[in-house]
């Protein structure tokens with residue numbers, strides 16, 4: 571079998587099949603050293619000088635991700651936020667940026683409260699609307715179009731290929747937060763994106779025990795080198811143990827994501843008909859706006875994330891009903907975050923506060939890999955109470 575014929579699921583399961591040179595171990599050792607020996611003639615032939623930039627613990631997870639995303643190179647960061655903000659910090663004050671109104675709220679807050687302060691001109695638009703993308707991108711002025719697809723917490727789908735075409739025509743680049751899709755379902759670089767970002771804290775690691783982030787680039791560029799320097803200079807790097815755990819987590823990425831997708835699809839279809847539910851938001855439902863685009867750019871499922879809008883009844887508002895439903899789950903865990911093996915439920919408006927696009931009766935569901943029937947039954951009993 572030729573190396574280029576190996577399927578992504580096999581690449582992930584074997585973490586590229588790396589063998590440790592010295593011990594012949596099939597699991598890489600953990601490198602905790604912060605520094606590396608200099609040759610007697612004053613050279614650094616290994617290319618490694620200091621762990622803030624050249625940590626061998628990053629080599630394997632970065633290489634696995636580069637292969638899965640079909641990119642040129644990857645960088646591992648201390649968190650998804652560290653990875654995402656490095657892209658914006660690599661721009662120049664005055665640059666125009668187009669970003670979605672519906673996106674991970676903490677990054678939206680940072681863009682509104684810090685990036686604009688620093689001089690970026692950030693324009694928030696409905697990224698699910700192709701005409702708005704065309705209107706907002708300004709030739710010569712726009713330097714970056716930031717996409718999240720599907721986007722938290724309404725799961726808005728952006729047509730990545732179309733946005734890339736519009737951005738490139740205007741001289742801008744496209745970066746995609748693909749945390750929710752994961753490399754199992756979507757490879758934004760093959761759709762024309764320039765950079766793909768993951769909160770590796772979520773599906774890539776998958777076990778709710780690592781905070782990390784990643785960027786992968788389609789090609790080497792001056793911008794990519796600036797991002798590399800930002801990581802080295804600001805030091806937003808993952809620890810060696812986190813990097814090691816992330817490689818271990820990615821070995822099971824495909825089975826976890828496929829199981830979560832199948833379960834989420836069944837749950838979305840089940841609860842779409844439920845009398846206590848006003849609306850189910852899930853890209854896998856045929857009447858979901860963006861379903862046709864999702865079908866084109868996601869393969870093998872529509873993700874493990876969905877939201878339900880709970881109906882009020884009698885004197886109880888939809889918001890009260892949603893919070894009461896979350897209070898009554900037994901198997902689901904009432905917690906923030908997503909992409910782990912355990913299913914989580916969260917009243918999103920309570921987390922995001924003012925300015926959230928989440929309706930007050932919305933519960934965000936991160937579907938794990940438990941038995942689908944158990945998950946449905948638990949939510950059913952919580953809705954009944």
Ligand SMILES: Cc1ncc(COP(=O)(O)O)c(C=O)c1O
Nearest residue numbers: 649650651674747749769771782
């Ligand atoms: C879609 C998305 N992007 C980015 C982030 C930020 O990642 P981290 O929490 O690792 O900084 C999150 C975290 O919830 C997320 O859901």
